[in-house]
Amino acid sequence: MKMTVLKSAIAGLALVATGVMAEEGTVGFEINGDIPIVTRVPAAAHLDGALSEAISGWEYRDSSTQAMQMDDFDNPAMLAVEQAAEVWNTAMGTVGKSCADCHGDVNESMIGIRATYPKWNEKAGEVRTLAMQVNNCLTENMGAEAWKYDGADMAAMEALISIPSRGMPVNVAIDGPVASVWEQGKEMYYTRYGQLELSCASCHELNYDNLIRADHLSQGQINAFPVYRLKDTGLVTTHGRFKGCVRDTRAETFAAGSPEFVALELYVASRGNGLSVEAPAVRP
Amino acid sequence: MKSIIQMAVGLAMVGTVAMAGEVAPDDVAYDEYGAVAVSLTGVAGDPANGIKIMTERSKGNCIACHQVTALAEFPFHGEVGPMLDGVGANRSEAELRGIVANAKITFPESVMPSFYKTHGYIRPGDAFTGKAGTEPLPPLLTAQEIEDVVAFLMTLQD
Numbered sequence: 001m002k003m004t005v006l007k008s009a010i011a012g013l014a015l016v017a018t019g020v021m022a023e024e025g026t027v028g029f030e031i032n033g034d035i036p037i038v039t040r041v042p043a044a045a046h047l048d049g050a051l052s053e054a055i056s057g058w059e060y061r062d063s064s065t066q067a068m069q070m071d072d073f074d075n076p077a078m079l080a081v082e083q084a085a086e087v088w089n090t091a092m093g094t095v096g097k098s099c100a101d102c103h104g105d106v107n108e109s110m111i112g113i114r115a116t117y118p119k120w121n122e123k124a125g126e127v128r129t130l131a132m133q134v135n136n137c138l139t140e141n142m143g144a145e146a147w148k149y150d151g152a153d154m155a156a157m158e159a160l161i162s163i164p165s166r167g168m169p170v171n172v173a174i175d176g177p178v179a180s181v182w183e184q185g186k187e188m189y190y191t192r193y194g195q196l197e198l199s200c201a202s203c204h205e206l207n208y209d210n211l212i213r214a215d216h217l218s219q220g221q222i223n224a225f226p227v228y229r230l231k232d233t234g235l236v237t238t239h240g241r242f243k244g245c246v247r248d249t250r251a252e253t254f255a256a257g258s259p260e261f262v263a264l265e266l267y268v269a270s271r272g273n274g275l276s277v278e279a280p281a282v283r284p
Numbered sequence: 285m286k287s288i289i290q291m292a293v294g295l296a297m298v299g300t301v302a303m304a305g306e307v308a309p310d311d312v313a314y315d316e317y318g319a320v321a322v323s324l325t326g327v328a329g330d331p332a333n334g335i336k337i338m339t340e341r342s343k344g345n346c347i348a349c350h351q352v353t354a355l356a357e358f359p360f361h362g363e364v365g366p367m368l369d370g371v372g373a374n375r376s377e378a379e380l381r382g383i384v385a386n387a388k389i390t391f392p393e394s395v396m397p398s399f400y401k402t403h404g405y406i407r408p409g410d411a412f413t414g415k416a417g418t419e420p421l422p423p424l425l426t427a428q429e430i431e432d433v434v435a436f437l438m439t440l441q442d
């Protein structure tokens with residue numbers, strides 16, 4: 001009895017030390033000491049038990065990389081965010097308007113936006129990612145050229161738009177008009193592509209927590225994208241990462257912005273419903 | 285003249301596709317458990333070269349997923365597949381040959397790539413370029429490289 005009490009006291013203390021239980025999920029860390037980030041949450045019901053918990057990629061990184069993400073002064077992604085903030089206020093295209101002319105202060109108008117994308121666009125009759133929405137604004141509302149889907153301008157703008165959603169739970173819808181696209185994404189997730197015949201699930205569902213060579217396999221969650229990748233010394237978008245992953249199965253990969261990757265993004269985002277938006281995060 | 289060149293190209297292709305006396309990927313005789321009794325080349329495997337294949341990223345890169353105590357000097361070893369210590373005692377040479385050549389015949393759900401297979405892929409690529417490849421693809425390992433890996437695995441007796 002005494003032992004049990006002692007054990008649970010220790011377990012309780014350990015829990016406090018490593019993370020505070022939030023209402024739903026575990027707060028793994030705080031950004032700037034004031035934005036709690038949930039890094040573990042019970043897996044969404046639509047995963048049918050494929051995962052017991054959704055776990056942020058942050059937990060799989062070493063402490064120095066983790067620390068860079070905990071303070072915006074140390075987060076190398078913030079340079080791109082500052083540049084995007086200037087772009088936000090700059091008139092572009094033949095219409096001569098800036099993002100700010102319609103959307104005002106990004107830190108107010110974009111609160112919660114990153115958490116719900118990809119989502120259905122009723123007017124267009126399609127599932128739209130954040131990048132598609134940005135490009136649509138550029139071409140349809142501003143008279144400007146579209147940006148490269150996974151290029152530096154787009155990654156920086158996605159990072160800027162993500163900032164006011166940090167700490168909010170990812171909450172993408174999977175039913176209604178997006179259901180068929182979500183199903184397409186799910187089928188892709190379990191398809192074994194390329195000469196290595198690996199699916200997303202081969203590594204990120206069946207083998208997360210395991211090492212592959214020196215890499216610690218995560219669940220491949222995308223709540224932290226775009227991420228600043230230290231080995232690329234730049235921001236990497238969700239589709240840029242997908243492209244590299246499929247390529248690494250020795251497959252013909254898909255294009256960034258392709259309908260296939262839009263579907264996959266919707267599905268993968270939904271696997272992390274409940275995790276906090278972390279973007280822009282830092283990865284090795 | 286042209287036909288001579290074409291013939292030479294043809295000979296070169298034969299050279300890369302299958303050496304004389306080799307069992308081609310489509311002709312490997314797997315038994316009902318996925319084992320392959322007969323050597324793919326008829327040439328004894330070289331365990332020293334097997335170590336190279338096991339550890340080099342551009343070759344088998346087996347240790348990316350498997351831990352092998354005998355290869356501890358080559359970092360880093362993964363945890364995706366089972367540890368291979370003692371595998372030469374626990375499995376027959378025929379079983380190991382079958383698993384290295386195409387593990388999915390022995391273990392249908394295995395995530396292990398098939399190292400001696402050339403077609404039947406979904407969106408086959410041209411190596412790691414991300415571009416489309418044309419089947420038949422070169423197998424990930426040659427017949428002799430598979431024999432070399434099997435010879436090394438057979439040395440793992442405890």
